[in-house]
Amino acid sequence: MNEYVDKINDGRDHNRMKLYNVVPLTVPFAVSVSPSDLCNFRCNYCNWSTSAGIKDAKIISWNEFLIIIDQLKQLCVKRNQKIKVFRLSNVGEPLLNKKVPDMVRRGCGQKVGLSLCDQS
Numbered sequence: 620m621n622e623y624v625d626k627i628n629d630g631r632d633h634n635r636m637k638l639y640n641v642v643p644l645t646v647p648f649a650v651s652v653s654p655s656d657l658c659n660f661r662c663n664y665c666n667w668s669t670s671a672g673i674k675d676a677k678i679i680s681w682n683e684f685l686i687i688i689d690q691l692k693q694l695c696v697k698r699n700q701k702i703k704v705f706r707l708s709n710v711g712e713p714l715l716n717k718k719v720p721d722m723v724r725r726g727c728g729q730k731v732g733l734s735l736c737d738q739s
């Protein structure tokens with residue numbers, strides 16, 4: 620228990636790679652893919668609440684997602700490196716894309732840190 624509390628209190632990962640030790644990178648540390656630029660909130664400071672933002676918003680298809688995954692895989696194999704974190708978020712509400720559960724399953728299969736961030 621104390622070990623857990625100490626880790627939380629410290630708030631740092633002491634095993635993190637120091638960026639200055641690994642640059643130039645051969646693959647990105649983290650990749651963010653936005654499953655949906657659409658958003659069901661209308662925060663008044665956000666571009667995605669404007670008519671232009673709504674007009675440009677897109678929900679990526681399963682095939683587009685697979686192309687991204689395949690290209691990232693090819694890059695990692697070619698460079699013999701791993702991407703540490705794969706995020707299913709950027710702008711908008713990712714859960715508006717009905718394929719998100721499949722995307723999470725596919726992402727988990729890649730053995731990378733996977734995160735999903737929604738509005739809540």
Ligand code: SF4
Binds near residue numbers: 660661665711712
């Ligand atoms: S994308 Fe985020 S900031 Fe923009 S309207 Fe939606 S919840 Fe608000």
